Amino acid sequence: MPESPSATAPTSRLPSLTGLRFAAALLVFGVHAYSFIPVGGFAHDVGHLLLDPGDLGVSFFFVLSGFVLTWAARGGSARPLGRFFAGRVLRIYPAYVVALGLAVASKWVGDLADPIGNRMNQVNGHNLTTSLFLVQAWYPDDVTYLGINPVAWSLSCEIAFYAAFPLLLPLLRRLTGRALGGAAAFFVVLGLLMPLIAHAFVDPAFQRWFVYILPVTRCVEFALGITLALLVRSGAWRGPGLPLASALFTANYLIVNLLPHQVRDTAAVLATTALLIPAAATADLTGARSIWRHPVLVRLGDASYAFFLVHLTIVTTTMTILGRSHDYPAWQAMSLGIGLLVVSYAVALPLHRYVEAPAMRLLRRRPRPPIPAQRSRQPEQIGVS
Incomplete structure (x- = not known):
């Protein structure tokens, strides 16, 4: 009989979730390739069906982030705050700074190819400051939250999540059994209701920011x-x-463009994501x-993560140089997409190996506080951590 999840949960790495991270990153790459490589006719329709919903991969990452942080918490609780936040900074910031530098350099290359430039990717003091401190998602104007490296708004959300985690985890740990299941259902429904909340209480000019970008909402x-x-x-x-959860997620993904755009742009796959991640872990x-x-x-x-950081910079810079004033034949667009995918991973793999991974290892090398010596091993002391 297989061991129950609760028996192995605290120490298992759950490699399937790592593999699913690749799939989610691929979805995000797909929507950006589809958006920046012009193609017409039947190929455009196929791309609309298969690639256009790829931005929902970000929602998958947000749910996965909460799952893996909780899974890694020892004994069901968060590690000491200083060590926790240091680990989060080392996890995301070194690779992010390198990718930000690459985005700034690519803007210069793009300006040479297209002097008009792209206002969503301009480099100025405001955008550089908000990007360096990862606070761009708190600004409601798209020139800011999409500044320099547009995908980084999601990291601005992640920073907010990390700040909230030491508060959320103890609260949710108090729930058990059906109460936990009810809380999961509540969060799914709340995510689906966010467009209605925005419609009722938020200025129309800021509704997309409120629903799709604002860290509190996400x-x-x-x-x-x-x-x-x-x-x-x-x-x-x-x-x-896992087979049924995967099938449900895939079917959900393929029909999201039939949904009202307010829901499609935010929580369209939230319910099936909530089935897929636990199914893979189990x-x-x-x-x-x-x-x-x-x-x-x-x-x-x-x-x-490294792939996510660099892929849009590579896509936009390449297409600025090649030009987007005409539709590409389907075979050419597909070849371009595959080529950009390969180049993105060719940059991402060394970024992960030589920047991201060594930074993460720095925290592991820090010596742990010594365990005080016990004068005697009384029976009641054995097994106490």
């Missing part, structure tokens, strides 16, 4: 991830297996079959 997905991890770790998760815990544990996918998933 924290709903992060909180959902925390709740799902607690459900799986406690053994209270009752959901479909598959790893029970030893069930999972394609996402394949070593190649896990390797690409390990580098998905």
Whole structure:
């Protein structure tokens, strides 16, 4: 009989979730390639079906972020705050700064190719400051939150999530069983209701920012991830297996463009994401079959953060040089897309290996506080941590 999830949860790495990170990053790459490589006719329609919803991969990342942080918390609680925040900074900032420098350099190259430039990617003191401090998502104007490296607005959200995590985790840990399941359902429904909340209370000019960009709003997905991890770790998760959850997510993804754009742009796949992530985690815990544990996918998933940081810079710079004034034939557009994917990973893999991974290892090298010596081993002391 396979071991229950709750028995192995605190120490399992869950490689399927790493493989799924690659898939989510690929979705985000797809929508950007589709957006910046002009193509017409039937190929455009296919791209609209398969690639246009790819920005929903960001929602997947937000839920996954809450899940893996909770999973990594020892004994079901967050590590000491100083060490936690240091780990988060080392996790995202060194690679981010390198990618930001690459984006600034690419702007210079783009200006040479297109003197008119792109206002969404301009380099000025304001955009550089908000980007360096990762606060751009708190500004409601798109010139700021999409400044320099447009994908970085999501990291601005992640920083806010990290600040909220030491508060959210103890609150949600108080729930058990059905209450946890109810909380997960609540967060899914709340995510779906955000467009209605924005329509009722937010100026129309800022509604998309409120629903899609604002860290407070997107924290709903992060909180959902925390709740799902607690459900799986406690053994209270009752959901479909990985094959069915994958099929439901895929079907959901393929029909999102039929939904009203307010929902499509935000929480269109939130419910099936809430099924897929725990299903993949449970598959790893029970030893069930999972394609996402394949070593190649896990390797690409390990580098998905670096890939996410650099891919749009590479896509936009290349298309600025090549030109977007005409539609490309389908075969040429596909070749361009594959080429940009390869180049993006060719940059991302060394960025992960030589910047991101060494920075993460710095925290592990820090000596742990010494354990005070015990004068005697009384029976009541054995097993106390």
